[in-house]
Amino acid sequence: DIQMTQSPSSLSASVGDRVTITCRASQGISHYLAWYQQKPGKVPKLLISAASTLQSGVPSRFIGSGSGTDFTLTISSLQPEDVATYYCQEYNSAPLTFGPGTKVDVK
Amino acid sequence: EVQLVESGGGVVRPGGSLRLSCAASGFSFDDYGVTWVRQAPGKGLEWVAGINWNGASTAYADSVKGRFTISRDNAENSLYLQMNSLRAEDTALYHCGRGGITYYFDYWGQGTLVTVSS
Numbered sequence: 001d002i003q004m005t006q007s008p009s010s011l012s013a014s015v016g017d018r019v020t021i022t023c024r025a026s027q028g029i030s031h032y033l034a035w036y037q038q039k040p041g042k043v044p045k046l047l048i049s050a051a052s053t054l055q056s057g058v059p060s061r062f063i064g065s066g067s068g069t070d071f072t073l074t075i076s077s078l079q080p081e082d083v084a085t086y087y088c089q090e091y092n093s094a095p096l097t098f099g100p101g102t103k104v105d106v107k
Numbered sequence: 108e109v110q111l112v113e114s115g116g117g118v119v120r121p122g123g124s125l126r127l128s129c130a131a132s133g134f135s136f137d138d139y140g141v142t143w144v145r146q147a148p149g150k151g152l153e154w155v156a157g158i159n160w161n162g163a164s165t166a167y168a169d170s171v172k173g174r175f176t177i178s179r180d181n182a183e184n185s186l187y188l189q190m191n192s193l194r195a196e197d198t199a200l201y202h203c204g205r206g207g208i209t210y211y212f213d214y215w216g217q218g219t220l221v222t223v224s225s
Contacts, residue, residue, distance in 0.1 A: 044152065
């Protein structure tokens, strides 16, 4: 089974800062990687699929990159509404795996 | 509008059973694989099981294999999860999601809460 790790587990940054979250797979998964945003008390929302494809309606400040085993989610200019936990998910092969999450706060 | 509405959660004793349902609307249900994802209180997301568009292919997390069974009824636009031999660690909010066995999930239901406790 593929294991997913994320770093950092939490971060706090100022409005306007550039924020980067890293996701690593225990084996190569090509580009089969999705990113989700989960705000407190809400259902997860798909932000990015195929490592870098932004979903319709998602602000362009969210940028996904990477392939193989190493991936990043960048928020180019952090906004107050971006406070949430972010999860990566591999969908290369079953059983599918989510990363443990990165909690993002605004200072 | 795509909608996924789960039901069937509740409180059950360890070793007991529950059957969850997910009613889908707003899209051609039989064109998509669907899945169950759970989230224990205060914890992260865990994929539970997935099924392809016609039910011919299923997959399970190791933690539920042999205890849970995923199925679907395309005539009823419904997804199911039969959960047997429930354990305390199965306590979670169970979401259904649109997206199959090797896919991402673009729509999620609000979830139904399962509590396993004596």
